[in-house]
Amino acid sequence: MTPFARWLRSRRGLKAANAPEATAGTMLPPGEGTPLTDGEACRVVDLIRPCFDEYAIRYDERKYPPEVYERLLRAFGAPDKVTDEDIRTAFLWKFGHLGKQRIPSHHERLISCIQARWPGLLPAIHGSTVEVFHRLDGAFGGPYRYITVSFLLHLLRPSEVPIIDQFNFRAMHYYFGVVRPGWRPNHRPAAFSDLEMLSRFLSAITHGWRIIDPSSVPSQRDLDRFLMMKGKALNSQKAPSPRINLSEAPAASAAEESPGPRDSGGDGWISLPYGGPGATFHVSALIQHVKKSGRAYIIQGQTQCRLSAHRKPRSLDVWLRGNFANSPDVKQAVNEVTRQLVSTGLFEEGEFLCPDSGRVCKGILLVRAG
Numbered sequence: 361m362t363p364f365a366r367w368l369r370s371r372r373g374l375k376a377a378n379a380p381e382a383t384a385g386t387m388l389p390p391g392e393g394t395p396l397t398d399g400e401a402c403r404v405v406d407l408i409r410p411c412f413d414e415y416a417i418r419y420d421e422r423k424y425p426p427e428v429y430e431r432l433l434r435a436f437g438a439p440d441k442v443t444d445e446d447i448r449t450a451f452l453w454k455f456g457h458l459g460k461q462r463i464p465s466h467h468e469r470l471i472s473c474i475q476a477r478w479p480g481l482l483p484a485i486h487g488s489t490v491e492v493f494h495r496l497d498g499a500f501g502g503p504y505r506y507i508t509v510s511f512l513l514h515l516l517r518p519s520e521v522p523i524i525d526q527f528n529f530r531a532m533h534y535y536f537g538v539v540r541p542g543w544r545p546n547h548r549p550a551a552f553s554d555l556e557m558l559s560r561f562l563s564a565i566t567h568g569w570r571i572i573d574p575s576s577v578p579s580q581r582d583l584d585r586f587l588m589m590k591g592k593a594l595n596s597q598k599a600p601s602p603r604i605n606l607s608e609a610p611a612a613s614a615a616e617e618s619p620g621p622r623d624s625g626g627d628g629w630i631s632l633p634y635g636g637p638g639a640t641f642h643v644s645a646l647i648q649h650v651k652k653s654g655r656a657y658i659i660q661g662q663t664q665c666r667l668s669a670h671r672k673p674r675s676l677d678v679w680l681r682g683n684f685a686n687s688p689d690v691k692q693a694v695n696e697v698t699r700q701l702v703s704t705g706l707f708e709e710g711e712f713l714c715p716d717s718g719r720v721c722k723g724i725l726l727v728r729a730g
Contacts, residue, residue, distance in 0.1 A: 395560040400539040401568030406673035407538065407682040408565070410649060412578065412586055415593065419585040423456045426581075436515035440482055444475045454511050470508065474500055489513070489520055493552050506550055513555075522558050523584055524549050527591030532561045534594055538688045539668045593683075630700045636686025643704050649679060650726050657712045659723040662693040672716040676724070698724055 396404065428449065435446040451471050452458045477499055484495040496509045507525055514521045522528075526548050533545035546554065562580055569577045578586070630646075632639040650658050653674065661675020667688040670678050677693035685692050701707045707724040714721040 396536075396539070396564035396568070398568060398571065400668075401564040402572055403539050403668060403673075404535045404565060405568040405572050407535065407667075407678065408586065409569075409573070409576075410653065410674065410679060411683055413652065414645065414648060415589040416578075416582055416586045418589040418592075423458070424453060425458065428453050428458065432515060433518055439485055439516060442478065447471060447475050447478060450511070450515060451508070454507075470500075470505070474508075474512075485516060489517055490552055492516065493555070506548075510549070510555060520559075521555060522562055522580065524555055524558050525588065525591075527589075527595065528584060528587035529554065529558065529591070530594055531587040531591035532558055534590070534688075536561075538682070541666060541668070541689070628704065630697060632680065632685060632692050633694060633696050634690050635680070635684060635692055639685055641680070641684045643701065643706060645683075646676075646679075646701070647706065647726060655712075655715070657710070657723050657725040659712065659714045659716070659721045660693045660698055661714075661716075661721070661723075662691045662695075664691055665689075672714060672721075674715050 432446065432450050432453065435442055436450070448471050449458075451467065451474070452460075452463070455464075455467055457463050457467065481495070481499050484499075485492050493509065493513050496512050497505075500512070501509050510521070510524050514523050529546070529549045533543070537543040537545060549555070549558075562583060565583065566577060566580070628643045629640050630643060632641070646658075650656065658679070659672060659675045661670075661672035661677040663670055663672065663677060667678065667681050670681075672678060675693065676698075677691055680692035680697070681688040681690075698707075698709060701724055702709055706727065708727050710723065710725050711720050712723045712725070713719075714723075
């Protein structure tokens with residue numbers, strides 16, 4: 361029995377012991393299917409908290425109205441009373457098609473298929489969660505319908521099964537890669553084990569958040585919004601370069617140590633010399649991040665170490681690694697980056713009290729917001 365199945369059995373009373381198909385499909389690599397440890401979860405939370413609102417507010421409620429989602433949960437809470445209109449609304453919401461005049465024909469065919477087969481499937485949606493997953497997959501699944509099957513399962517059992525998509529799945533693997541060197545990510549979810557993995561991840565993050573700051577633990581829905589938008593941001597970046605070993609990470613160059621004519625974009629875009637191909641960020645994102653921290657400054661914190669071993673989680677270096685760099689294990693807040701920031705006229709260099717070490721360290725001060 362998997363750790364997730366044991367957890368479900370103890371929390372929900374499911375008969376997971378009778379679900380031999382729980383590990384069917386894509387198997388997790390040895391050692392990578394285990395939940396995050398408390399230490400790993402807390403390190404991930406330290407990375408998420410500073411930029412949580414920054415990503416969560418990007419979620420488009422006009423495209424995915426929360427009131428429609430809540431209405432769908434109530435409707436699918438009574439499966440035998442679900443109507444054709446409920447099914448149609450559910451997938452228009454999931455595909456972001458609500459309010460559109462024209463719906464892609466393949467989505468129309470999928471909706472019609474589910475509507476036609478739903479009444480005959482009602483007896484099959486009872487039993488363990490993994491059994492229901494495979495029954496739904498047998499009825500509606502196929503090479504490109506994993507997300508459809510998983511969303512139906514979520515609507516039927518929202519307290520047990522998270523919403524899964526390529527974006528929150530990508531974000532989850534990104535954070536696993538930060539805290540577990542050598543992590544081998546899956547590019548797209550494809551099996552019930554992927555749902556297990558995401559559920560364990562969400563539980564671990566919530567637990568780690570309670571350890572760090574129990575007064576600000578986000579709901580699972582808000583955490584899902586964050587992961588979705590974080591995953592989209594990761595997807596928008598250019599293809600990452602291969603993970604760089606610390607022994608191969610570039611040392612500070614003479615160009616970093618003294619001001620020079622290096623281009624900072626002239627329009628607020630800051631380049632990351634060691635962030636990978638096309639790695640940049642806009643100065644407005646840093647201004648927003650600094651303001652949300654409650655301080656007018658941020659410690660530079662450039663350190664040659666893996667991100668999981670970084671001792672200054674509230675530093676500029678960690679923020680850049682976790683949000684804009686292709687390799688999180690290469691330092692990013694090098695002197696060239698702070699020089700570009702100072703050249704915008706929005707920041708000035710100085711020494712400030714580090715919120716992590718309690719010592720006076722090099723950093724940048726926000727002097728005006730443009």
